[in-house]
Amino acid sequence: MKKGDTLWMRYVDFNNVKDILHLVYENNGKLRAGTLEQLAIEKGILVKKEDGKPLTHSPRYHYRKVMEGLGLVEVKEKFYYLSQDERVLKFTELTSFKKSLSQEAKEILREIIVENNDCKKYFFDVFMIEDTYTLEDLRKEGEYIIVETKSMREPPTEKKMEQKKNNENIRKKKKVGAVILKNPSGKAIELKTQDEIHAIYWGVRLWALKLEITNEILMSFAEGRIIYPVNPNFSDKILINHLLNKIKADNSDSEWVILHIPTFIKEVALSTRFLVNKIKNFLEDLKIKYPLSTMLIPSSTMFIDIKTPFERQDSAIYNSYLYKPEIGYISHLRIAKGILKEVKT
Amino acid sequence: MSKSFIVEKYKLSRNPFPPAASGIDVERDLYIPPKWEEKIREYYETLRHGKGAKAFPIVGEYGSGKTVLLKGYLKNFSENKRIKTIYFENPGVKFYDLANTLLRSLGRYEFSKALWERCKEFLTEKGQKLLFPMSFVQMLSTLRTKTDREGKANELKDVIKNKLNLTDDDEVAYKLGLMVVETVSKPYFSYRDFIAGPKGSLVAEREESKYFKAVINAIIKTYGVEGVAFLIDEFEEIAFSKRITRKQTYEYLTTLRSLIEISEKENLWIILAMVPEAAEETKKMNIALWQRFTHQEKETILTLEPLTVKECKELIKWWLNRARAEDGLKEYQNRLFPFPEDVEKVLKRPEIRLPRPLVRIGFFTLARAEKEKVEVPIPMDFIEKVINELYAPQTNKESENGRD
Numbered sequence: 001m002k003k004g005d006t007l008w009m010r011y012v013d014f015n016n017v018k019d020i021l022h023l024v025y026e027n028n029g030k031l032r033a034g035t036l037e038q039l040a041i042e043k044g045i046l047v048k049k050e051d052g053k054p055l056t057h058s059p060r061y062h063y064r065k066v067m068e069g070l071g072l073v074e075v076k077e078k079f080y081y082l083s084q085d086e087r088v089l090k091f092t093e094l095t096s097f098k099k100s101l102s103q104e105a106k107e108i109l110r111e112i113i114v115e116n117n118d119c120k121k122y123f124f125d126v127f128m129i130e131d132t133y134t135l136e137d138l139r140k141e142g143e144y145i146i147v148e149t150k151s152m153r154e155p156p157t158e159k160k161m162e163q164k165k166n167n168e169n170i171r172k173k174k175k176v177g178a179v180i181l182k183n184p185s186g187k188a189i190e191l192k193t194q195d196e197i198h199a200i201y202w203g204v205r206l207w208a209l210k211l212e213i214t215n216e217i218l219m220s221f222a223e224g225r226i227i228y229p230v231n232p233n234f235s236d237k238i239l240i241n242h243l244l245n246k247i248k249a250d251n252s253d254s255e256w257v258i259l260h261i262p263t264f265i266k267e268v269a270l271s272t273r274f275l276v277n278k279i280k281n282f283l284e285d286l287k288i289k290y291p292l293s294t295m296l297i298p299s300s301t302m303f304i305d306i307k308t309p310f311e312r313q314d315s316a317i318y319n320s321y322l323y324k325p326e327i328g329y330i331s332h333l334r335i336a337k338g339i340l341k342e343v344k345t
Numbered sequence: 346m347s348k349s350f351i352v353e354k355y356k357l358s359r360n361p362f363p364p365a366a367s368g369i370d371v372e373r374d375l376y377i378p379p380k381w382e383e384k385i386r387e388y389y390e391t392l393r394h395g396k397g398a399k400a401f402p403i404v405g406e407y408g409s410g411k412t413v414l415l416k417g418y419l420k421n422f423s424e425n426k427r428i429k430t431i432y433f434e435n436p437g438v439k440f441y442d443l444a445n446t447l448l449r450s451l452g453r454y455e456f457s458k459a460l461w462e463r464c465k466e467f468l469t470e471k472g473q474k475l476l477f478p479m480s481f482v483q484m485l486s487t488l489r490t491k492t493d494r495e496g497k498a499n500e501l502k503d504v505i506k507n508k509l510n511l512t513d514d515d516e517v518a519y520k521l522g523l524m525v526v527e528t529v530s531k532p533y534f535s536y537r538d539f540i541a542g543p544k545g546s547l548v549a550e551r552e553e554s555k556y557f558k559a560v561i562n563a564i565i566k567t568y569g570v571e572g573v574a575f576l577i578d579e580f581e582e583i584a585f586s587k588r589i590t591r592k593q594t595y596e597y598l599t600t601l602r603s604l605i606e607i608s609e610k611e612n613l614w615i616i617l618a619m620v621p622e623a624a625e626e627t628k629k630m631n632i633a634l635w636q637r638f639t640h641q642e643k644e645t646i647l648t649l650e651p652l653t654v655k656e657c658k659e660l661i662k663w664w665l666n667r668a669r670a671e672d673g674l675k676e677y678q679n680r681l682f683p684f685p686e687d688v689e690k691v692l693k694r695p696e697i698r699l700p701r702p703l704v705r706i707g708f709f710t711l712a713r714a715e716k717e718k719v720e721v722p723i724p725m726d727f728i729e730k731v732i733n734e735l736y737a738p739q740t741n742k743e744s745e746n747g748r749d
């Protein structure tokens with residue numbers, strides 16, 4: 001990409017991308033931008049979910065640009081052709097029009113995205129020490145990163161209040177909205193412009209999240225969003241061992257150990273790289289398997305809300321809690337130490 | 346007249362369990378597990394001699410017995426140690442919310458009168474000596490003009506500061522004096538009295554802590570007690586009742602810190618009841634403050650856990666005894682009857698071994714058994730059915746729904 005060009009990555013639904021790709025495949029070299037978009041609208045792909053009305057020009061444009069940018073299609077003399085890349089051909093074979101993506105097809109998409117130069121440069125590189133890597137390398141060697149936003153760089157509330165109270169050093173708000181993706185090792189990517197933020201933070205980051213290349217934890221506003229590469233080889237045994245070690249480490253004279261679920265999820269997710277939802281399922285199953293040794297402790301949503309001053313971040317924070325329709329949000333799991341005798345590892 | 350079914354069969358004068366366990370009148374003795382009492386005694390002995398804050402949190406989920414413990418046990422426990430207790434429910438996040446609640450609960454007239462009585466012996470009587478000492482009302486009636494009131498407030502200030510040693514700050518002492526003399530025109534506290542700064546407020550600007558300390562000292566001296574205990578229930582509920590702003594978080598922590606600081610220096614006990622998530626968040630927001638509150642390695646945190654089988658049975662017996670005070674029923678006291686002796690078989694799940702669920706189960710089991718004229722002892726499957734309706738066990742429906 002030339003310097004000064006806008007980035008092509010934007011949030012798109014990959015089920016729609018797959019369906020448009022099938023339109024290209026069926027009409028190879030016969031469709032130009034306008035006719036491809038028109039056909040995609042007629043087939044109910046580039047339409048709004050809520051009312052079925054056609055998407056506006058911008059998102060239609062972005063769908064085409066994403067397909068071009070990822071190398072799924074080639075444009076020759078303004079006509080769209082299916083890419084001859086083997087992976088794209090296999091992806092087309094493995095998928096069907098209007099049918100959801102299989103795990104195998106998703107894996108191909110993941111590889112394409114992780115190996116795309118722009119996606120690497122602006123997003124995946126920050127997880128890695130080496131510059132050359134594959135999806136497998138990212139999964140095995142990728143570090144977690146922390147997303148730092150403008151508000152997080154403001155002084156802590158207590159300090160700020162003290163300053164205000166003493167009427168000293170009232171800091172003027174800086175109008176810098178840069179989003180910084182930071183690897184604890186020091187490596188960082190700074191997204192300075194609106195274009196970069198749209199393309200990377202609201203684009204590639206969400207592709208990676210939806211396709212489970214990465215997963216995210218947001219425990220508190222102050223700590224920031226943590227993004228980590230996902231280990232797809234989930235194992236119940238590893239989690240059980242982690243849990244049992246926690247119980248063994250408790251020196252209190254109580255027969256119960258109390259576990260803060262978001263903290264447990266964070267610790268386990270960062271050490272095993274398992275998906276948050278898999279860890280949550282594990283904890284829920286624990287209550288079903290060992291009903292007499294476990295107990296779910298509900299929390300009021302107000303305790304979840306306090307962790308961020310921004311309402312839009314709440315849903316991400318809620319994700320670190322278990323949710324039971326009949327109980328509500330669960331913040332803690334109480335486990336009887338006696339479970340050590342019950343559990344077979 | 347024939348006896349009712351519940352008396353005849355269950356040997357109870359009525360269903361003793363309250364239907365809404367959360368609304369139990371706890372201004373009386375209630376069943377408290379001995380291990381909780383033990384912990385409280387241990388913390389009291391440790392903290393009263395120590396240099397740190399005389400404070401500890403009670404952490405328990407909804408229905409675990411926090412309110413019962415505060416109102417039904419700690420109130421009596423403290424008062425037996427000559428510690429005046431003040432119970433706060435949802436006091437508010439700001440410091441003056443506490444001051445406001447505290448003084449309103451004491452009453453302006455009562456508090457001012459008590460303070461004046463304490464000051465009286467040091468005040469020089471002007472003019473002719475009276476046969477009977479001047480009463481509070483008489484004293485107030487002499488304060489007709491603003492000059493009279495200011496003069497008396499100044500006299501009281503000197504006594505408050507130099508004789509009673511309630512504070513070392515002139516302004517705080519004057520404000521307390523003012524509170525006494527203005528009782529004639531303002532017999533009740535208003536919220537604005539506690540907002541430092543505005544005209545006529547009782548709290549000296551930026552001296553909220555000193556003012557609060559002086560009030561605590563005044564309570565100790567005027568009520569002839571050795572200390573004051575704040576029993577604060579659901580402190581966090583009001584603080585976090587809606588989306589909390591960063592400013593409110595700061596105020597919550599400032600209030601907590603101020604209380605802890607006062608508690609370190611004065612004989613003020615702070616016992617806060619909170620749910621586990623509130624404790625977790627407070628700890629995260631300010632770990633140093635939390636450590637001062639829980640005395641670091643001593644870890645003075647009273648965690649309310651599920652009751653043991655024995656404790657569950659004791660709790661049920663305690664409630665059944667409430668309906669066995671009459672002759673003919675007394676012999677059934679301290680018995681689980683009409684519940685089966687091995688009722689623990691249906692009380693295995695930990696989430697129902699908390700005081701509130703147990704009381705609810707007790708009420709609904711008896712109510713339904715009475716209605717359906719169930720014979721004694723009430724069958725286990727009958728009780729289990731009631732329990733499962735009230736507290737459905739976790740099933741593996743979700744697991745079957747395509748989890749991989």
